[in-house]
Amino acid sequence: FFFFLRVGVEVELSLSFPPFRRFVVSGHTATMADASAAPIRSFAQAAASEEISTPLRVVQIDGLVVLKIIKHCKECMPALVTGQLLGLDIGSILEVTNCFPFPSRGGEEDEEVDADGANYQLEMMRCLREVNVDNNTVGWYQSTYMGSYQTVELIETFLNYQENIKRCVCIIYDPLRSGQGVLALKALKLKDGFMDLYRNQNFIGEKLREKNLTWLDIFEEIPVKISNSPLVSALMTELDTEAPATQSDYDRLVMSTNPFMERNLEFLIECMDDLSMEQQKFQYYYRNLSRQQAQQQAWLQKRRSENMARHAAGEDPLPEEDPNNPVFKPLIEPSRLDSYLITNQIANYCSQINGFAGQSFSKIYLMDAVHDD
Numbered sequence: 001f002f003f004f005l006r007v008g009v010e011v012e013l014s015l016s017f018p019p020f021r022r023f024v025v026s027g028h029t030a031t032m033a034d035a036s037a038a039p040i041r042s043f044a045q046a047a048a049s050e051e052i053s054t055p056l057r058v059v060q061i062d063g064l065v066v067l068k069i070i071k072h073c074k075e076c077m078p079a080l081v082t083g084q085l086l087g088l089d090i091g092s093i094l095e096v097t098n099c100f101p102f103p104s105r106g107g108e109e110d111e112e113v114d115a116d117g118a119n120y121q122l123e124m125m126r127c128l129r130e131v132n133v134d135n136n137t138v139g140w141y142q143s144t145y146m147g148s149y150q151t152v153e154l155i156e157t158f159l160n161y162q163e164n165i166k167r168c169v170c171i172i173y174d175p176l177r178s179g180q181g182v183l184a185l186k187a188l189k190l191k192d193g194f195m196d197l198y199r200n201q202n203f204i205g206e207k208l209r210e211k212n213l214t215w216l217d218i219f220e221e222i223p224v225k226i227s228n229s230p231l232v233s234a235l236m237t238e239l240d241t242e243a244p245a246t247q248s249d250y251d252r253l254v255m256s257t258n259p260f261m262e263r264n265l266e267f268l269i270e271c272m273d274d275l276s277m278e279q280q281k282f283q284y285y286y287r288n289l290s291r292q293q294a295q296q297q298a299w300l301q302k303r304r305s306e307n308m309a310r311h312a313a314g315e316d317p318l319p320e321e322d323p324n325n326p327v328f329k330p331l332i333e334p335s336r337l338d339s340y341l342i343t344n345q346i347a348n349y350c351s352q353i354n355g356f357a358g359q360s361f362s363k364i365y366l367m368d369a370v371h372d373d
Contacts, residue, residue: 056167056222057092059187063228065099072101073143073175082142084121086134089167097134099141100124141171146263147352150344155198158190169222180260187222194218203335215340261356268349271342278339288331295327
């Protein structure tokens with residue numbers, strides 16, 4: 001049979017045998033043979049049901065895409081760069097098959113630069129479509145410095161993407177950490193509960209307790225799987241040398257990790273200072289709140305005494321609440337989003353320090369054993 005699809009307009013299916021019946025399902029016109037009475041769904045409904053029923057489990061990235069990301073991030077160090085991810089969303093697997101970098105803005109922020117960047121993205125995707133390359137946007141990638149990526153800007157970018165792409169991811173690559181012998185590549189997405197709360201901007205203690213949301217419930221890390229085609233695997237096998245050790249193997253034995261550890265500790269101290277400032281904001285708020293509650297109780301006690309005297313004199317009592325009184329003006333509770341993000345960043349720095357400290361101790365014990373021999 002011949003199958004033709006025009007997105008958003010109609011679906012026509014022609015079979016080589018009669019009879020035919022024309023019907024409309026959710027805005028799609030289709031032609032099919034009289035057959036079973038099974039319910040017919042549109043492609044949009046099928047995709048939506050598949051998206052809801054199958055959560056995202058793995059992000060599968062082609063090896064060529066990983067090399068492109070690494071090359072772009074390393075060439076532009078120490079500047080932070082970003083780019084577009086293209087691929088396919090199939091069931092529980094998000095396949096990333098291609099990518100392209102965004103042009104650098106050079107520190108300029110204006111409407112013309114934003115318009116040029118949008119036009120560049122559209123032109124790149126049009127060119128990729130013309131050469132029959134996957135041009136479906138599945139997210140973006142960005143570089144980071146020492147794992148400091150958990151910011152409000154990242155959350156805003158996620159929300160902008162997820163207005164049109166429900167299951168988008170962000171690939172974070174840290175070139176400085178990768179220079180220590182670890183491929184610092186991770187895929188992140190926002191958790192649904194946090195997204196709903198962020199849209200309403202209700203990061204107060206009562207709402208967070210109601211949703212049972214902690215600082216661990218902001219980002220969700222998706223496992224990353226790097227895949228290569230059989231031809232690429234065969235080529236790598238041919239290029240593989242028979243040497244017992246390569247330069248990368250010797251690089252793993254480098255004992256100097258002091259600069260990396262020092263930077264992590266410096267950033268950790270800065271985050272601790274920021275967290276202390278956030279805690280001072282909350283302490284100031286709760287002091288004002290307790291002072292206001294004491295003033296309200298004193299005012300109510302005084303008003304009740306006045307009402308008792310007026311009642312004894314046969315006069316009407318006064319209301320016990322006065323909205324114009326500044327004592328009853330509600331205090332604005334500070335948002336806990338910044339403290340949550342800082343706590344996430346502190347946990348990330350501690351994890352990096354723990355990992356590299358463990359590797360350093362292993363190298364020291366190994367070299368000690370070698371010297372003893």
